Amino acid sequence: QSVLTQPPSVSGAPRQKVTISCSGSSSNIGKNYVSWYQQLPGTAPKLLIYDNNKRPSGIPDRFSGSKSGTSATLGITGLQTGDEADYFCATWDSSLSAGVFGGGTKLTVL
Amino acid sequence: QLQLQESGPGLVKPSQTLSLTCTVSGGSISGSSYYWGWIRQPPGKGLEWIAMIYYSGNTYYSPSLKSRVTISVDSSKKQFSLRLNSVTAADSAIYYCARHLHDANLGLTGRYYYYYMDVWGKGTTVTVSS
Numbered sequence: 001q002s003v004l005t006q007p008p009s010v011s012g013a014p015r016q017k018v019t020i021s022c023s024g025s026s027s028n029i030g031k032n033y034v035s036w037y038q039q040l041p042g043t044a045p046k047l048l049i050y051d052n053n054k055r056p057s058g059i060p061d062r063f064s065g066s067k068s069g070t071s072a073t074l075g076i077t078g079l080q081t082g083d084e085a086d087y088f089c090a091t092w093d094s095s096l097s098a099g100v101f102g103g104g105t106k107l108t109v110l
Numbered sequence: 111q112l113q114l115q116e117s118g119p120g121l122v123k124p125s126q127t128l129s130l131t132c133t134v135s136g137g138s139i140s141g142s143s144y145y146w147g148w149i150r151q152p153p154g155k156g157l158e159w160i161a162m163i164y165y166s167g168n169t170y171y172s173p174s175l176k177s178r179v180t181i182s183v184d185s186s187k188k189q190f191s192l193r194l195n196s197v198t199a200a201d202s203a204i205y206y207c208a209r210h211l212h213d214a215n216l217g218l219t220g221r222y223y224y225y226y227m228d229v230w231g232k233g234t235t236v237t238v239s240s
Binding site for chain 1: 147149156157158159162170171172173206210211212219220221222223224225226227228230231232233
């Protein structure tokens with residue numbers, strides 16, 4: 001059972017937009033910054049969003065992040081088949097004094 | 111360009127100790143606000159945070175694994191290591207090492223943290239089996 005809650009799967013058609021939610025509590029998302037990771041099949045996770053809504057160099061602006069209260073959202077616009085991957089949210093949990101992850105969301109581009 | 115590389119046995123017997131090392135290249139292991147840590151992923155499952163360590167030795171552990179895990183760092187070799195004892199089949203996973211940005215600010219309601227993992231190794235598969 002993950003500390004952060006994500007939907008197991010989402011899907012969308014090419015060129016459409018999808019959002020992936022990540023729900024936590026006052027000791028993690030409610031207090032600290034959220035990051036998002038993309039894991040393509042058979043590869044290591046890659047940082048996609050950090051500090052709630054910032055993109056590392058090289059990440060296209062089709063990917064965006066936001067946070068409100070104890071929930072965070074990853075948005076992906078202009079869906080491409082290459083976006084099919086697992087997406088994970090993460091943050092610091094101040095009560096656990098540890099990093100925590102969401103269970104992951106599998107994105108299917110129909 | 112900073113790179114991380116995991117190394118260690120791919121097969122460990124039940125009840126024994128899993129030992130992995132991550133070697134850092136292309137950059138310093140002693141950068142401010144950067145920790146070095148481990149994450150694992152059982153087959154077909156999600157990511158599980160294990161532990162992280164600062165170059166000076168400050169550590170954080172997952173509460174669920176703390177009793178069995180030790181993380182250590184050798185700055186002179188630019189390496190950090192994970193030991194997980196009393197392993198079972200449930201510890202079979204891909205183990206990733208990563209660089210963790212961990213920093214804090216003091217706000218009106220207390221301390222809040224910046225935290226993310228920006229550089230990852232490719233991962234190493236560990237199977238626990240007799």
